[in-house]
Amino acid sequence: MDKGAHVIEAENRPTAAVAAARLIPRPRDESGPGAALLARQGKRESNARTYARNFGIAPVSASGMEVTDADGRVFLDCLSGAGTLALGHNHPVVIEALRRVIDSGVPLHALDFATPEKDAFTTELLSRLPSAFADRARLHFCGPAGTDAVEAALKLTATATGRSSLLAFTGAYHGMTAGAMAVTGNTEVRARLGTTATQTTRLPFPYSYRCPFGVGGDAGSRIAATYVERFLDDPAGGILPPAAMILEAVQGEGGAVPAPDEWLRAMRRITAERGIPLILDEVQAGVGRTGAFWGFEHSGITPDVVVMSKAIGGSLPLAVIAYHQDLDVWGPGAHTGTFRGNTLAMATGTATLRFVAENQLAERAAELGARMTGVLQQMARRFPTIGDVRGRGLMLGVELVDPAGTPDACGSLPPASALAAQVRRECLSRGLIVELGGRHDAVVRLLPPLTMTDAQADTVLDRLGEALAAAQHFTGTVTSTGTGTSTGTGPA
Numbered sequence: 018m019d020k021g022a023h024v025i026e027a028e029n030r031p032t033a034a035v036a037a038a039r040l041i042p043r044p045r046d047e048s049g050p051g052a053a054l055l056a057r058q059g060k061r062e063s064n065a066r067t068y069a070r071n072f073g074i075a076p077v078s079a080s081g082m083e084v085t086d087a088d089g090r091v092f093l094d095c096l097s098g099a100g101t102l103a104l105g106h107n108h109p110v111v112i113e114a115l116r117r118v119i120d121s122g123v124p125l126h127a128l129d130f131a132t133p134e135k136d137a138f139t140t141e142l143l144s145r146l147p148s149a150f151a152d153r154a155r156l157h158f159c160g161p162a163g164t165d166a167v168e169a170a171l172k173l174t175a176t177a178t179g180r181s182s183l184l185a186f187t188g189a190y191h192g193m194t195a196g197a198m199a200v201t202g203n204t205e206v207r208a209r210l211g212t213t214a215t216q217t218t219r220l221p222f223p224y225s226y227r228c229p230f231g232v233g234g235d236a237g238s239r240i241a242a243t244y245v246e247r248f249l250d251d252p253a254g255g256i257l258p259p260a261a262m263i264l265e266a267v268q269g270e271g272g273a274v275p276a277p278d279e280w281l282r283a284m285r286r287i288t289a290e291r292g293i294p295l296i297l298d299e300v301q302a303g304v305g306r307t308g309a310f311w312g313f314e315h316s317g318i319t320p321d322v323v324v325m326s327k328a329i330g331g332s333l334p335l336a337v338i339a340y341h342q343d344l345d346v347w348g349p350g351a352h353t354g355t356f357r358g359n360t361l362a363m364a365t366g367t368a369t370l371r372f373v374a375e376n377q378l379a380e381r382a383a384e385l386g387a388r389m390t391g392v393l394q395q396m397a398r399r400f401p402t403i404g405d406v407r408g409r410g411l412m413l414g415v416e417l418v419d420p421a422g423t424p425d426a427c428g429s430l431p432p433a434s435a436l437a438a439q440v441r442r443e444c445l446s447r448g449l450i451v452e453l454g455g456r457h458d459a460v461v462r463l464l465p466p467l468t469m470t471d472a473q474a475d476t477v478l479d480r481l482g483e484a485l486a487a488a489q490h491f492t493g494t495v496t497s498t499g500t501g502t503s504t505g506t507g508p509a
Contacts, residue, residue, distance in 0.1 A: 049087065049088045050075070050087040050088065051074065051075040051086050051087035051088040052088075054075040054087055055069065055073060055075055068096075068452075071441065071452070072445060072450060073445075074086040074090070074092070074445075074450075075087040075088075079094070079106030079107055080105075080106055080107055081105040081106060081107075081108070081466065081468060082094055082105050082106075082465060082466055082468070082469055082473055083106075084106065084450065090448070091448060092445070092448050092449065092450050093448060093449050093450065093465075093473060093476060093477060093480070094106070094450045094465070094466075095449060095450055095451045095463050095464060095465045095477055096450050096451065096452050096464055097464045097465060097466050098327070098332065099301070099327070099452075099464070100269065100300075100301040100302075100306060100327050100328065100412070100464045101327040101328055101330070101332060102328070102332050102466050103304050103305060103306065103328040103331075103369055103373060103378070103466060103467050103468075104331070104332075104369055104372060104373070104466060104467065104468050105466035105468045105469075106332075106466075108332075108369075108372070108468070110368040110369070110371075110372050111331050111332055111365045111368055111369065113368070114331070114364040114365045114367070114368040115361060115364065115365060117364065118134065118360060118361055118364045119361075123360060124360060125359075125360050125361060126356070126358060126359075126360070127358035127360055128355070128357070128358045129158060129353075129357055129358055130358060132358070132360060132363075134360045134363045134364050134367070135158075135358070135360075135363050137363070137364075137367050138363040138364075138366055138367045139156055141366075141367045141370045141371055142156070142325075142329065142337070142339070142366075142370060143156070143339075145310055145370055145374055146311070146323070146339060147311070147314060147319065149319050150319050150320070150323070150339070150341075151339075153341055153342050153343075154339045154340065154341065154342065155339070155340055155341075155342050155344075155345045156337055156338070156339050157169055157173070157337065157338050157340070157352065158335075158336070158337055158354075158357040158358065159336040159337065159338065159352065159354055159357055160336065160354030160355070160356060160357060161326075161330070161334030161335050161336050161354070161356050161357070161359055161362065162192070162326060162334065162336055163191075163192055163298075163300035163301075163324065163325075163326035163327060163336055164191070164192025164193055164194045164197040165192075165194065165336055165354060166300070166324045166325065166326050166336035166337065166338050167191045167192045167194075167196065167197040167200070167263070167298065167300075167324055168192075168194055168195075168196045168197055168352070169338050169352045170261070170263070170296045170322045170324050170338050170340070171183065171196045171197075171200070171260070171261065171263070171296075172196075172347070172351065172352055173322065173338070173340060173344055173347060173351075173352070174260045174261035174294040174296065174321075174322065174344065175260040175261075176346060176347045176351065177294070177343075177344040177346050177347075178258075178260045178261070178292075178294065180257070180258055180259060180260040181216060181260060182216040182217070182218065182256070182257050182258075182259045182260060183199070183200055183216065183217045183218070183259055183260055183261055183262075183263065184217075184218050184220055184259045184261070184262040184263070184293070185199075185200035185201075185202070185217050185218070185219060185220070185262075185263050185264070186202065186219065186220050186221070186222040186264050186268075187202045187219055187220070187221055187222045187224070187229065188202045188222045188224055188268050188271035188272070188274060188455075188456075189201055189202040189222065189263075189264065189265060189268060189271060189298075190202070190203065190265075190268070190269065190270035190271055191263065191265075191298055191300075199217050200217050200263050202219065202222075202271065203270075203271075216257075218256050218259070220241075220244070220245050220248070221241050221244060222241070222264075222268065222271075222274065222276070223237055223238040223241040223242075223276065223277055223280050224268075224271075224272075224274050225237060225238070225405075225407075226404060226405040226407070226416060226427070226429050227425070227427065227429050227456065228427050229241070230244075231425070231426035231427055232427070233427045235277070235279075238277040238279065238280045239279075239280075241280060242279075242280050242283035242284070242287070245283075245284070245287060246283075246287050249287065249291060258291075258292075258293075259293055260293075260294070261293060261294040261295070261296050261321075261322070262284065262288050262293055262294070262295050262296065263296040263298060264276065264281075264284065264295075264296070264297065264298065265297075265298045265299075265301075265302060265312070266281065266297060266299070266302050266307065266311075266312030266313045266315065266316070267301075267302045267307055267312050267408065267409050267412050269301040269302065269412065269454070269462075269464075270301075270454050271454065271455060272414050272416065272454050272455025272456065272460035272462070273407055273408040273412055273413055273414025273454070273455070273460060273462055273463075274407065274414070274455075275307075275407065275408060275409045276316075278315055278316040278317075279316075281313065281315075281316040281318055282316050282317070282318055285316075285318040285319070285320070288321075294321040294322060294341075294344065295318075295320045295321050295322070296320065296321065296322040296323075296324060297311075297312070297313045297320040297322070297323050297324065298324045299311055299312055299313070299323055299324060299325050300324055300325065300326045300327050300336075301327055301412070301464075302409075302412060303323075303325050303327070303328060303329065304327075304328035304329060304369070304370065304373055305328075305373045305378045305379035305382055305410070305467050306328070306382060306410055306411055306412050306464075306467065307379075307382070307383075307409040307410040307411075307412055308379055308380070308382050308383030308386060308409055308410030308411075309379055309383075309410075310373070310374070310379050311323070312409070315409070321340060321341050321344065322338055322339070322340040322341070322344070323338065323339045323340070324336075324338050325337050325338070325339070328369065329366050329369070329370065330359070330362040330365060330366045330369075331362065331364075331365030331366045331367075331368055331369035331370075332365060332369075333359065333361055333362035333365050333366070334356070334359060334362055335359055335362035335363065335366055336357075373467065378467040378468070379410070379467075381467060382410035382411040382467050383410050385411065385469065385471070385474055386408070386409065386410040386411045386412075386413060388474070389411075389413060389463070389474055389477075389478060390406060390408065390413060392478050393406040393413070393415055393478070394406050396478075396481075396482055396485070397415075400485055400486075400489070401420035402417050402418060402419075402420055402433060402436060402485065402489060402494055403415055403416070403417060403418070403485075404416045404417065404418035404429060404430050404432075405429075408463075411463070411464065411465055411466075411467060411469070412463075412464060413462070413463040413464075414454065414455065414460045414461070414462050414463070415460065415461040415463075415481075416432070416455060416459060416460045417432070417433040417436050417437045417440065417459050417460070417461065417485075418430035418431060418432060418433050418459070419431045419432070419433045419436075419494070420494070432455075432456055432457040432459035433459055433494070434457045434458050434459050435492055436459075436488055436489065436492050436494055437453050437458060437459045437460070437461055438453065438458070439488035439491050439492055440461055440481075440484050440485055440488040441453055441461070442488075443483070443484035443485075443487045443488045443491070444461075444480060444481060444484040446484075447480040447483060447484055448480065449476075449477060449480040449481065449484070451463060451481070452464075461481070463477070463481075465477065
């Protein structure tokens with residue numbers, strides 16, 4: 018076992034030793050404190066809230082991967098703040114950083130002033146970026162959310178190039194503000210708001226299971242790259258020279274769809290040859306989650322702009338873009354934000370970046386993610402409702418399908434949205450928090466903390482297998498082709 022695994026197991030030993038029965042919560046007491054909290058929230062808060070609706074729990078304490086709600090029920094969290102909690106909830110190094118800063122008397126709000134905490138954070142962040150990129154990089158702190166960092170990246174490249182149109186991809190998710198939403202693939206929210214001011218050309222992402230060209234595999238990826246190159250060079254293609262291309266190395270909300278390395282290298286070559294800045298959105302994939310410190314590192318490319326948030330703040334709000342110094346042509350005040358000087362988040366971010374690197378958690382994510390993927394693939398052979406298992410590291414997706422449906426040109430079956438929703442409910446009843454994503458919300462996504470132990474991974478997979486069997490029975494879907502539900506990864 019590597020150094021990181023030793024550290025993880027030691028820090029989580031009490032959790033790993035908990036009996037499995039403890040992780041099966043009793044039904045919520047409708048007269049208990051949790052129900053009262055949720056009822057008040059329903060009366061006071063917006064109709065746009067999501068997770069509170071999907072899960073119906075009121076967390077009151079958390080440690081590592083475990084979350085306890087107001088009724089005393091314990092859950093394993095495979096959502097991790099939508100990928101924010103690289104070290105899980107309330108990790109000791111994060112808590113220590115918070116206490117140190119609070120006790121020190123340093124300003125907690127500092128706009129964009131230079132502070133020792135910011136200096137330490139920028140030093141740590143640049144040391145974790147590939148040197149070929151970091152040596153010529155500039156950093157800009159944004160409003161503390163990934164969507165504002167995307168806005169900054171789009172504004173930066175438009176200013177540097179003097180262009181306004183953008184290249185983005187099907188299946189992409191980049192945020193909920195105007196510019197970020199314009200380059201997001203999902204049309205559900207955009208359709209309600211009408212057109213946006215940003216001119217975006219949508220390109221096909223190489224999604225093998227539902228290949229836009231009806232081919233799939235490496236051939237589909239090659240066609241996707243050729244399509245982009247021919248399209249950009251077509252004088253009658255109708256596209257003006259773009260300010261940037263923006264993409265994710267692994268599409269997260271799009272259903273844990275990894276970009277093939279060869280395709281990503283092709284996008285880098287195509288954009289570099291045509292003077293188009295390449296923006297890599299690492300908001301969810303960054304900080305070790307995919308098995309490399311940054312998702313784009315698997316392909317060996319060097320982007321022009323990297324968008325970062327979520328895990329870089331060590332569980333607190335923080336967003337930063339790093340970009341090539343030649344793009345640094347915007348003037349003072351070109352992109353500001355009142356809370357870009359979040360001292361606490363810089364301290365917890367520094368601690369998190371350092372812990373992930375020093376304890377080889379990216380390597381740990383690669384190893385554990387590969388083992389989990391293998392078990393999920395075995396599960397797929399038993400359950401015809403699993404159409405595809407995919408992802409990278411600890412950013413995994415299980416796409417659920419209707420086995421009685423008509424396959425498409427690639428042999429892919431129709432998505433099973435109702436089944437996926439029932440799987441989520443069955444997981445919750447077994448003490449497992451998972452969320453859905455992808456087309457039609459038919460992908461069960463696993464985003465556990467990088468500190469997840471082998472025992473916890475076993476429990477996650479067992480609970481998921483049990484939930485899928487129960488959901489199939491509940492919805493009347495075809496049952497599994499095998500017997501039993503044991504899916505544990507076994508000893509390390």
